[in-house]
Amino acid sequence: MQQLQTKLSKGSPQTDTYSPPVTTRSVKRLTSTALEVVQCRFSNDIAAMHLRHLVLPCLDPGLTLRFYRDVLQLPVHGNTVRIGWSTLECVQAQHPVGSAHLAFNVAPSRFQAAAQWIGARATLLSDPHGRKHFALDGAWQSHSVYFGGPDGAVLELIARNALQDAAAGEGQFRGEELLCLSEIGLPSHNVEVVTRSLAHHFGLRPFAPPLEGIAALGDDHGLLIVVDRRRRWFPQQRQLPWADGLRISVDAPEPGLRLRDAQGWELLAA
Numbered sequence: 001m002q003q004l005q006t007k008l009s010k011g012s013p014q015t016d017t018y019s020p021p022v023t024t025r026s027v028k029r030l031t032s033t034a035l036e037v038v039q040c041r042f043s044n045d046i047a048a049m050h051l052r053h054l055v056l057p058c059l060d061p062g063l064t065l066r067f068y069r070d071v072l073q074l075p076v077h078g079n080t081v082r083i084g085w086s087t088l089e090c091v092q093a094q095h096p097v098g099s100a101h102l103a104f105n106v107a108p109s110r111f112q113a114a115a116q117w118i119g120a121r122a123t124l125l126s127d128p129h130g131r132k133h134f135a136l137d138g139a140w141q142s143h144s145v146y147f148g149g150p151d152g153a154v155l156e157l158i159a160r161n162a163l164q165d166a167a168a169g170e171g172q173f174r175g176e177e178l179l180c181l182s183e184i185g186l187p188s189h190n191v192e193v194v195t196r197s198l199a200h201h202f203g204l205r206p207f208a209p210p211l212e213g214i215a216a217l218g219d220d221h222g223l224l225i226v227v228d229r230r231r232r233w234f235p236q237q238r239q240l241p242w243a244d245g246l247r248i249s250v251d252a253p254e255p256g257l258r259l260r261d262a263q264g265w266e267l268l269a270a
Contacts, residue, residue, distance in 0.1 A: 048251070049204070049218035051086050051181045052270045055247035056100065057093035064090045064150040071121050073175025086181035091245075095264075098242025101185030101225065101233055103144075103156035104178045107168035111159035115145045117173035118157055122147040125154065127235035134235065139208035146235050154233040158182060162220040182222055184248055187229040187241035187263045191215050194226050197259060202252050202269060222250065229263055 058064040061079055068074045068081040081088040106114045125146040126132045134144045141161040149155040169177045188194045195215045198204040204217040213228035233239045244264030252269035259267045
């Protein structure tokens with residue numbers, strides 16, 4: 001839990017006393033956080049968290065697609081990148097873009113090979129102490145390296161000990177071994193309110209005990225990292241979080257559910 005706190009610099013998120021609505025098929029707008037939930041229903045916990053599809057606004061979609069194709073060695077079809085069971089759709093941004101955070105799962109037995117592979121192909125990001133490899137304990141039980149992507153993105157390869165049975169290659173690592181899109185960073189005015197809404201309407205539960213201004217929801221297969229909009233991304237702690245225009249589709253018990261945040265991102269139940 002302490003390691004999770006180091007992912008982001010300190011800040012003081014706003015607070016709110018919002019309680020989730022109890023009616024079905026309602027529409028609620030939370031004026032204090034400008035969070036809107038459309039077609040609200042009671043939801044059961046999901047069996048596993050899969051981040052199925054992400055729409056990512058880009059300054060230059062072609063440049064971003066070439067990065068995923070040539071640097072990360074991922075298959076690209078039209079404007080869509082495939083990462084295991086996840087797809088990433090690059091679209092033309094209509095507004096200024098900032099630093100998005102995305103992470104990709106790798107098999108635990110392949111972490112060292114994956115770290116060497118990405119270190120030779122992209123710029124690894126270090127923390128203020130110069131460290132580039134990070135091990136998390138507690139609920140995380142993981143190893144990570146971070147690297148820079150197009151439009152100032154903070155990208156991460158993460159190996160989670162809980163996924164020991166994940167398919168693994170041999171020899172030199174290749175991009176086709178990336179298992180899935182496993183984390184998406186979502187800034188908000190009020191982390192606590194968003195966390196409650198995601199739990200109530202999407203069945204998402206905290207992955208680890210929440211800390212001030214940060215909450216991870218989901219499981220080892222997929223996590224939404226909800227952060228205070230004033231916190232800066234780990235490990236460099238320079239870039240403010242950005243997600244304006246991101247559209248995320250996840251597995252959920254009630255397809256059609258949609259949640260919008262004032263920071264411009266939207267979550268859809270697939």
